[in-house]
Amino acid sequence: MNQLILEKLQEIEEQFQVKILYAVESGSRAWGFPSKDSDYDVRFIYVHRPDWYLSIDPQGIGEKRDVIEMPINDLLDISGWEITKALRLFRKSNPPLLEWLKSEIVYYEKYSFIENMKNLESDIFYPNASLHHYLNMAKSNYQSHLQGTTVKIKKYFYALRPVLACKWIEENQSIPPIDFDELLEAMVPEGELKKEILLLLDRKKAGVEIDLEEKISAIHDFLEVEIVRLEAYVRTLTEKPEDSTGKLNELFRDTLEEVWE
Incomplete structure (x- = not known):
């Protein structure tokens, strides 16, 4: 199954002209209580070429979708979030995204993006x-x-x-x-x-x-x-998070430069 997943990830890179930064298992397999018929839920983060970001229409609007969804069959489901979507959710301490970062079933990781993201966890976690x-x-x-x-x-x-x-x-x-x-x-x-x-x-x-x-x-x-x-x-909690936008903008720009040079 691992080889099939890697092949599908490569197909996604070629079809959508993106680079995948990180791909992991989510759901019951990652949580540690799969059934014998549990499917594989692969989740990934990807980045487009710089030109994709340099336009008057923001990502996530109209044809510039910020997700890629590739259901393969009843056993394998693959979907991913574009890097700026992932970082906006990271800014809000989105639990599904934080679980991706904690998953022990890592199918693919390249570049320094995830390591740098994890280094910001303690500053950003709300x-x-x-x-x-x-x-x-x-x-x-x-x-x-x-x-x-x-x-x-x-x-x-x-x-x-x-x-x-x-x-x-x-x-x-x-x-x-x-x-x-x-x-x-x-x-x-x-x-x-x-x-x-x-x-x-x-x-x-x-x-x-x-x-x-x-x-x-x-x-x-x-x-x-x-x-x-x-x-x-x-109901007793009132603390508000600090604004981490500056740090995340820097991480996004550094990643674009590292990936596409």
């Missing part, structure tokens, strides 16, 4: 933005899939992971790890809750078909309590 994102994700999955006498039990992970990410941010004021095992180890003490989560995780990784089952009380109660508590915590 906890409030990530907290709101993960809390909304947890609430949505909890309310949509985890109500009733039986629940879509594998959906527990899609509520657990964002709740644990919120707890990490609350405690450390830093970008949470992308790997679920690492979050679990750091944020859940030994006991019944952790035991139930590990049992469910083993089943999912083993490819056991897990869908509608009775609620797992320890996990369900934990989510219910933590979502309410985190909602109250988020």
